[in-house]
């Protein structure tokens with residue numbers, strides 16, 4: 357992959373989106389290889405600092421994806437994740453991170469197709485944004 | 497329900513009148529101890545003191561323009577477990593607001609405290625206060641209050657009260673049980689003391705002070721002061737937003753930070769018992785630093801400066817009450833308060849949350865609802 361290819365760090369929950377990603381793979385669906393999956397037991401485990409660290413380390417975008425509302429295996433982890441995304445979208449753009457570099461989606465275990473589609477869309481969108489501001493400079 | 501009385505003032509000495517008031521409170525009120533700022537006997541500096549002996553109140557001076565630390569954390573230490581007694585705590589409005597946040601986070605309790613709030617005219621940074629006070633504790637406080645109330649401002653030599661105080665739109669401790677008022681009050685005659693709650697009323701009744709009403713000048717004095725502060729605040733938000741609007745500028749803004757984490761220690765609402773930035777999570781492998789350096793050919797040591805500030809913003813900006821102790825504690829004059837308040841204005845608005853307003857308001861990250869913010873997932877559930 358060339359240096360110009362964007363990198364997307366995806367925090368996905370074990371029970372839904374990770375299973376969907378697995379399904380996309382076993383079904384031989386084609387989706388861009390820009391995504392680095394990090395399997396979490398639940399999106400409720402994604403501390404804001406994981407997202408901040410990924411972006412400061414040079415990820416071009418971060419995806420958080422879990423179970424649909426009502427389907428979280430820990431009942432409400434995805435609602436917590438949603439509030440944290442709301443919070444981060446309030447903070448990060450103030451420092452010049454385009455709001456589209458952080459995405460939240462719900463992708464169920466059987467939705468391999470949706471997973472492949474979302475990744476395609478996201479890669480295309482991030483390409484239009486250009487490389488992350490982190491890539492061009494030293495970050496204290 | 498509010499009930500008001502007078503603390504009479506003789507010879508214009510409001511410091512002495514307040515000392516008399518607190519002495520009476522400790523002697524006659526149903527309280528076991530009083531937490532109150534005092535000039536220490538060994539040095540002219542001001543610190544919160546916990547007093548049980550009414551004779552040990554000679555240096556009491558909650559009006560001194562000194563704000564060594566945000567005492568909300570001290571009150572949290574005092575109320576973490578029951579003491580089987582009652583403590584009256586004399587605080588600035590921002591200390592009360594911070595304490596309310598800590599109580600909501602179960603790091604303190606209202607059960608055994610009576611909150612005594614004093615109208616806040618502002619305070620100097622620690623370094624500036626020690627220059628301001630000189631040898632003259634009570635007189636320096638008197639002239640500070642007099643100058644302020646006569647509209648002569650708070651500047652002294654080449655410095656002024658902290659920018660946190662200039663930007664603070666909460667000079668009146670509305671949520672105290674007992675409020676001591678100066679704004680719009682004829683302080684050559686009396687100070688206002690007002691009970692806002694049944695707890696406050698009970699204490700006030702035990703003192704048998706002459707009843708009074710709220711002077712009609714008070715509302716206007718408060719409104720004018722708040723308007724002036726809001727103007728300063730909004731200008732500060734504008735300048736800080738501009739100064740940090742992209743990563744390059746943020747790097748510049750934080751360039752003097754040495755990762756000492758004093759700002760977090762001083763922050764009353766930084767509630768974690770152990771901050772992750774001082775745990776072994778951040779004891780990186782030595783080889784890791786070299787790998788990071790290789791990515792761009794250069795890194796600044798210690799690392800994680802921007803990471804630290806952004807994480808603290810994510811964790812506590814919704815609770816930031818704007819006390820400015822972060823800036824007060826910074827050895828390198830990083831304008832931390834300006835950054836935190838500016839970002840907090842956005843995060844607090846996003847969750848329609850006003851920290852320190854009421855025990856009833858739930859901290860935004862401790863609650864969640866099934867139906868909210870669906871725009872984040874493009875309206876899809």
Ligand code: SF4
Pocket residue numbers: 759762763764765766815816817818819820821822823832833836837
């Ligand atoms: S971040 Fe600074 S201004 Fe805000 S509450 Fe903490 S110490 Fe006070």
Ligand code: SF4
Pocket residue numbers: 752753754755756757758759760822825826827828829830832
């Ligand atoms: S107190 Fe100042 S130098 Fe220390 S961590 Fe905070 S901003 Fe950095």
Ligand code: FES
Pocket residue numbers: 369370371372397398399400422423427428429430431432433434
């Ligand atoms: S288990 Fe999937 S979001 Fe909680």
